[in-house]
Amino acid sequence: MAAWAHWRVTGDPTLALDVCGAAVRSGTASHGLPFLADLGPLAAAHAGPVRRLMGSPGAWTRTYAAYAYWRITGDPDPAVPVLLAEVDPAWSGRPDLPVQEAVSRLGEIGAPGRRGGAPVAPDPGAGGTAQPALREGADPRRPGERPYAHRSPGTDRQVGEMKFTVRRAALHDGDVLGEIHAAAWAAAYAPFFDPGFAADGIASRRTRWHARLAQQDSTILLVEREDGRPVAMSVYRASSTRPGQAEILSFYSHPDSWGSGAAASLMRGTLEDLRGAGFARAHLWTLRDTHQSRRFYTKAGFTESGATRTYDFGDGRPLTQVEYERTSPGQS
Structure with missing residues (x-):
């Protein structure tokens, strides 16, 4: 996190890329992936290890990796199926399943995003593939519904009225x-x-x-x-x-x-x-x-x-x- 902060303060990504890239290569995916995602296209050299983590046995790691890969490369095609696989309309709120995170990231990919730092149009194919599961998950008529509340990127680190x-x-x-x-x-x-x-x-x-x-x-x-x-x-x-x-x-x-x-x-x-x-x-x-x-x-x-x-x-x-x-x- 200190290396990421160094980049944000100085504008020099070298230290952040070295530290976060090493974390991902060593298997500490959940530690390094969010920061590489924030670095975006600057982390292009680490796209390969990030993509491999999309096949991790851990659902949270797969989700983080898919989002980071899209942020780094701008390519939604490998990322969307990984995120979509975590979208379970019957989700009961089990915390070991990253359903809410996957839905949030799919929404971000489906909206205008960045490819190499430049705005791009939404990908209709990716959004169309996700629509049935997302529509079912949002159906207010479903009994026992636990809504997929929106969470903006970065709020995990905010200090405020968060309850635990x-x-x-x-x-x-x-x-x-x-x-x-x-x-x-x-x-x-x-x-x-x-x-x-x-x-x-x-x-x-x-x-x-x-x-x-x-x-x-x-x-x-x-x-x-x-x-x-x-x-x-x-x-x-x-x-x-x-x-x-x-x-x-x-x-x-x-x-x-x-x-x-x-x-x-x-x-x-x-x-x-x-x-x-x-x-x-x-x-x-x-x-x-x-x-x-x-x-x-x-x-x-x-x-x-x-x-x-x-x-x-x-x-x-x-x-x-x-x-x-x-x-x-x-x-x-």
Whole structure:
């Protein structure tokens, strides 16, 4: 995100193209794709990897990739079928299905767009193909209708009156958890490692959560936006080193949600949940050099305990972690 901001401030896309392109090539699609989409034709060199991600097993990744490919190339033909495949008129609002996102992007492609930076007319063929499913999805006579509310590009990052819901993760949330973990870890942690090791770490974090959910040895929470999409996750359980306390083992928010208030909402929900579970205090570890994370924990009421440790993520180069602690809400 910093590289994207550098482009927006300076007008020089080189850093953003390098960072976002590397993210897409390493498999962190949801992190790099929205920024490449914003770069548009400037990201033409990355069109190939983006197009390959349109065949990803993840529905959200396919959707992001299809939109980014159209924004980069101006060619709707490969993108529209991918987006159209996600349009289910019988959608019940399941957050792991990007129906609303696909509909929004189809609407954008169907309106006057840009091809190489120049305005082009709508593609009647693409719009005609999508019309039956879109018409059925918008039929007000359908019982139990959940409208596909319009969302303008970029509102994921807006700070305002957005509301969030905290809930327990269910067994079917493995892909959602993996998407959040992989994207957040790629943005915050991957820069500390060699690219090959980072790519393997991202892939591992994307696929490990079905097994973690099945173990049922921790409490896993998700925070959802108003449109139902989960954007942040936390994991806690009884501490193995501090009797009577909870340890927050994982706390990640998708880069798409940074600055939206999602992480703050999740932290409040996590602290309330662990208090309800009988824990008066909580502690956690974070990398010493992830300054954004450390500022967040301080703002959330955590203080440094003074303890440090080194942790080897598996590449033989241990990194320093610092410990934070705080009381649960309502505890003295």
